[in-house]
Amino acid sequence: MDGAENSGRPPDGPRHGGDTALAAALRFGVETMFTLSGGHVFPLYDAAVRTGTRIVDVRHEQSAVFAAEATARLARRPGLAVLTAGPGVTNGVSAIATAHFNGSPVVVLGGRAPAARWGSGALQELDHPPLVAPVTKLAATASGPGTLDADVTRAFDTALAPHRGPAFLDIHMDHLFAPAVPQAPRPERPPRAAGVPPLDELAPVLQNARRPVLVLGSDVWTDGAEHAARAFAEEVRVPVVANGQGRGVLPAGHDLLVTRARRTAFGEADLVIVAGTPLDFRLGYGVFGDARVVHLMDHPSALAAHLDATGVAGDLSAVFAALPRFKTDPDWLARLRDAVRAASAADAGLLHSGADPVHPLRVYGELNRILDDDAVVIGDGGDFVSYAGRYVEPKCPGTWLDPGPYGCLGTGLGYAMAARIVRPSAQVVLLLGDGAAGLSLMDADTLVRHRLPVVIIVGNNGAWGLEKHPMRALYGYDVAADLQPACRYDEVVRALGGAGETVTRPADLAAALRRAFAANVPYLVNVVTDPDIAYPRTTTGV
Template structure:
């Protein structure tokens, strides 16, 4: 008689991850999750161990942003889960699918003062689409499958699965375990045909139509459909958040990042993006109340948020674009002939505005000039993760995204410290492509020790730090409003020397002419590198006044 197969609960977690196609997880070790580590190692699932749980969750989010698939993080009980909360808040606000697995004290010692015990599910509930605890070890695969399904269904988002330590360490009979299969719906929600006809008519009749595409275009994989639809109709396209690069920003119909053309639009096709502060809440002065809107979103609660919507379509962006393409094939457009040219002029004016008032001969480098230079010299197929305040504002306005995931930014939540974790995840997801992080010195400090993670795991990202020796955005506001500053000054630390001490490469740049040679050496080294760029702490912000005033 064959010996009955015995598996630990941690093996069941790892086996289900393997069946989901998970290649690696991001984690910081702890006793409550040791059996999961063992199960992953035995199944060739790589563990990228970080220096902080927050960074592990940021990396899981970064993996999702660079692959379109849920990232996975695992953290130990109590403090480990608490440290992961900021990362889950970011993923929740950004609508990014990830699965966080948390350890917990044993069921047997619940409510008697066990070590590191806290009600983690209730902590996570406001920040997740779905949060659950497992109560039976043999049901672990069911819960793991449910976690992945919940993360990607409808509008994507983070989920939390708590597994007590006695369950991950429990011996389970293989005969009692059921591994779920075929638990995803492959069909895409489509629009009602009447709504498609109405939308197509409105777009055909418009003189100044515009497409505003956001993260929904990325998560639905609609880049090809978006380009086909724009080119067949001639309608200009603005892209937002994860939508950036779904329509290449060097295309004649691309409006770039800041949608200033909305001011003159008469019809706007909104594809999977929230009308939040980054687009002036969809209200005047950026978007007139007389402008007609067609809103496409997978999430019904977004319809009519912040402004009335003429046509609301609940559906998948890719599927709806395919329907619109079929409906409008060969249709005559009443769009003004020079409208796309007008959008191009606006785009270049917005990009150039960031350089207003800059002195080309100044001793220190203006952050806008740094961004424009990088936009010219970064390698082909480079993927850029942007982090920070001032430097991020200049970067997202002046730098181009040419393909999906080629330029990612935290977006509306404004959370700092994501740059290096996102960059590490990007390089792990695409080892054949150059990956660059552009961050402020303040933002870098939040997750600076993840440079050690890069060195230990040989992840050769290039991190460019715009070092103005302080919290520049806040410092400028204090000077403007109070004519004095407090709590906003940092040292102009030699982060390049820190990189070398930690086993990477470091370069110091004070003149713009030194940037390209430093960048070439950093990429050629094949090591994690920091390029520490001394930037002007007294720059004006005139080039960014319009976006911020509108919002």
């Protein structure tokens, strides 16, 4: 719901613990509360109504946390999810884990059975913090009515401090309903990470490289370092591979952007500088042949510890400013540019394929013609979304969202609702595998109820393609990998109050997408694609 201008204070002063807790959250720039209704947290709703804070109520708690996470990733301010006690919290655990692996500053406020009845079997009585402790920076229970301001403040400060991540705080129901009381002093704000020391010792490593590559990951965007990263890359003329929300820091078509040639780049480089992303499976665990690896992150805790890499931690804008400059061999850049052109030429025919059933690449050939420069593109799926990662290149930073390294499906609808709220004038496109659709499509109801128009494109191959094809390769057969062929996911959205259509012929794609973008309602284009086409992948991600 929308309300009056948000002052952070109820018009008649705090009446109960919910007012106190929400007021602390609003000081951190929170504008929207994502939730699913539950009696344990009613006072937080009352506080939101009286302060004009927007409430978006979803159909599954994981969508509330995913929406809060997408808010944090797109707006670079903390997201807030409010979950009721017991199953409300446990339903959100996968989404909390996703925020953990993505380094997203999300605060989850959970309801908790009354302190006065604790241990006697109250409804949904569960000690939540031990469940979420492994995937949060803070997992705690508020101490009492007099510490709500300090406890909520600590949760937000913890989530925002480098390396960012989710914080969880549950609050006893009777403490939320209790009359407001004077509050204990707030904790001191933690200092922002200082700059970095001189990096002169890196000068020989960088200046002796002949075939360097720079990888830009999500934290480059999250840390506000996109301008510093681009300036560094353009000054030294280093080829760039984009990863996660690092996509768009160099816009599509930039002469230094060689993501399409990443296999050649990583296979032949003698120096790989990885900024703002872990050295995980997506980057071959940081092993690039014999190349020297320099890892740049916002905090020492995020630096790779599993291999011999030179690590530099600190504010990433300051890190890029402090890096010794060098000059890239222009022949190396030319070699990678040739590889990019060759890869693009090899796939050009498939982007315009007239094959029937539809080749998934044809979807992206048509979509790329329609997308605005500031369009927010969201991926939630396996093979279908993997193609998007290769063939949809953002033109602006902060416009790409995928589940990240945890690989949790079901992020899409939550991400989409947040994107529409955070970027109200931009196109918002959700690319959804038909498998992923089963995990969150009911939240199209949330888009409809809250008037959040989003274009949803389902790549419908009737299978868990990411599992079906590898299992066939291993065993010669597959099981538990088939879905209903040509399932009418568009009719699900239509039944929930949105609109949509099914496309089975490639010639009909362009017109269907134009109708979707013009509809100004949640609109699902259900594209029946060829089930025999598998995305070509390696086991290392390189």
